[in-house]
Amino acid sequence: MQKKKLLKKIASYGVEKLFLLSACVAVLALLVIGVYILVSGLPGMFKIGVGQFLFGEKWSPSEGYYGILTMIIASLAATIGAAVIGVGIGVPTAVFLADIAPKWxxxxxxxxxxxLAGIPSVVYGYFGLVVLVPFISNTFGGAGNSLLAIIIILGIMILPTIINLSELAIRAVPRSFVEGSLGLGASRMQTFLRVSLPSAKSGITASIILGVGRAIGETMAVILVAGNTPQIPGSILDSVRTLTINIAFEMSYASGIHREALFATGVVLFAIIMILNFTLQAVLNRKAGTRKRRRAGVKPR
Amino acid sequence: MMKKYDIIEINDLNLFYGDTQALKDISVNIKSNSVTALIGPSGCGKSSFLKSLNRMNDLVPIAKTTGEVMLDDKDIFEQGYDIVALRKRVGMVFQKPNPFPFSIYDNVAYGPRVHGVKNKKRLDEIVEKSLKQAALWDEVSDRLKDSAMGLSGGQQQRLCIARVLAVEPGVILMDEPTSALDPIATLKVEDLIHELKKEFTIVIVTHNMQQAARISDETAFFLMGEIIEFEKTSDLFENPKDKRTEDYITGRFG
Structure with missing residues (x-):
């Protein structure tokens, strides 16, 4: 009897530690990758000069120029554009699916x-290359490999993330809220805009952040349609090179300072994703905060 | 006090959910400025009946209604009847307190805002008046901007009543409003109902027969979608005419 109890205790202790260990693996992986990128990338950045690296417009490893401003701008522009498409189409679709759509x-x-979520990114890229790029070229002129092509492909790619998570958030709004509102004589639209949407806000925010994170980190689909010229785009029809493309394109043959510059590009990408997430979260939360304060009858600061 | 009159007249009301008949030939009148209790075993149709009175059954896609419910001399099921106006006139308090995840102030102001009140001073007045009517003002007046979710269950239910009062209804429907509350909170809500009937007409579904006996003026006993007996509360409980009513209120079934 005593022995059995002891065994049970040991088993439960072991399982507990096993779970803890599993949880640690994820955190550890993040730490290892983060440290590795920083260690490999930061020295190069300092050798080149941080200002020179971040704000230099010329990228030409053979001549010793390592400026990635063009790529930072391209990545940001592509991500913002994709977010506009993704949110603009994704959130209304989620609303439709969760609230309005008939069963069929x-x-x-x-x-x-x-x-859509299951399609591999290289297929998106291929589709972009053989359909979208010629279409853009025929319609607007130019080569077709362009910022616009990236934006459209990325916008479509992040749709499933935004639609699925936003729909979940809207569906999670308790039915009693909806009934309470309808019972007070509010219309379905008023109920949706004033009760359901504010209640689902944090979930929708999360879906946008995840979508944006996916867009800025996407490489394969982008490589195929970007044109890959490191230049500051004058219009959305210009060919661009994003940070991810830069790394993927040149890593296989780079060495020395060139290689370090590519790792430094990774550091910048990492930093941008972090900053984007935090600002997005802060902006969306603050917006909600002021609205709440205003509704409560207090002037927003 | 105002002279009592029949504020709602129900004639031959039948309700179907698909092929199932939930209400059979209901014909009763509900008096103004009184409390009408609906009692009966689970699934007897009393909640369905309640929800017919402000057409909340419309939310059930397979629900079909025949007969008429005359409110202010108009049939609420008539085509083109203004549902928004109906639900403003006939408010509803639900079984489980369901405040919105907003501040206390915004919960009460929700209805008036939806119906177009924008003036801040006017809203302040409505909120204060409604919370006072719901006997909640003294407990929350210093924290109107706090989230309603932080209130106790009983307070939340009184807030939901205040929320209904804010749109100035004539009739208030209550679907077992105290079933999720503790005895003290229940008493508070019952006292409140007693106060409210001076100005409003109240129809309340309850599983608690003592509650029906305590607070109502008239009681309807539902069984299998029919009203078996509809009498003055004291008569129904002390002197039931129908054997089935007697069996139910003496606890022999249900």
Missing amino acids: AVRILRPAVEL
């Missing part, structure tokens, strides 16, 4: 969205 429409739409 949901039955078609939901699998379609899920399928």
Whole structure:
């Protein structure tokens, strides 16, 4: 009897530690990758000169120029554009799926969205290359390899993330809130805009952040349609090179300071993703905060 | 006090959910400025009946209604009847307190805002008046901007009542409003109902027969979608005419 109890205790202790260990692996992986990138990239950045590296417009390793301003701008522009498309189409789609759509429409739409999420990024890129790029070239002129092509492809790619998570958030709004509002004589639209949407706000925010994170880090699909010229785009029809492309393109043959510059590009990408996440979260939260304060009858600061 | 009159007249009301008949030939009148209790075993149709009175059953896609419910001499099921106006006139308090995840102030101001009140001073007045009517003002007046989710269950339910009062209804429907509350909070809500009937007409579904006996003027006993007996509360409980009513209120079934 005593022995059995002891065994049980040991087993429960072991399982507990096993779970803890599993949780540690994820954190450890993040730490290792983060440290590795910083250690490999920062020295190069300092050798080149931080200002020279971040704000230099010329990238030409053979001549010793390592400026990535063009790529920072390209990455940001592509991400913002994709977010506009993704949010603009994704959030209304989520609303439609969660609240308005008749059952048969949901039955078609939901699998379609899920399928969209399952398409490998290289296929998106290929589709962009053989369909979108020629289309842009024929319609607007130019080569077709362009910022616009990236924006459209990325916008479509992040749709499933935004749609799925936003729909979940809207569906998670308790039915009692909706009934309470309708019971007070509010219309369905008023109920949706004034009760459901504010209640689902944090979930929708999370979906946008995840979508944006995916967009800025995407490489494969982007490589195929970007044109890959390191220049500051004058219009959305110009060819660009993003930070991710820069790394993927040149890493295989780079060495010495060139290699370090590519790692430094990774550091910048890492930093941008962090900053983007934090600002997005802060902006969306603050916006909600002022609205709440205003509603409560206090002037926003 | 105002002279009592029949504020709602229900004639031959039938309600179907798909092929199931939930209400059968209901014909009763509900008096103004009184409390009407609906009692009966679970699934007897009393909640369905309540929800017919402000057409909340419309939310159930398979629900179908025949017959008429006359409110202010108009049938609320008539085509083109203004549902927004109906729900403003006939408010509803739910079984589980369901405040919105906003501040206390915004919860009460929600209805008036939806119906177009924008003036801040006017809103302040409505909020204060409604919270006072719901006997909640003294407990929350110094923290109107706090989230309603931080209130106790009983306070939340009184807030939901205040929220309904803010749109100035004539009739208030209550669907087992105290079933999720402790005895003290229940008493407070019952006292409140007693106060409110001076100005409003109240129809309340309750599983608690003592509660029906305590607070209502008239009581309807529902069984299998029919009203078996509809009498003055004291008569129904002390002198039931129907054997089934007697069995139910003496606890022989249900």
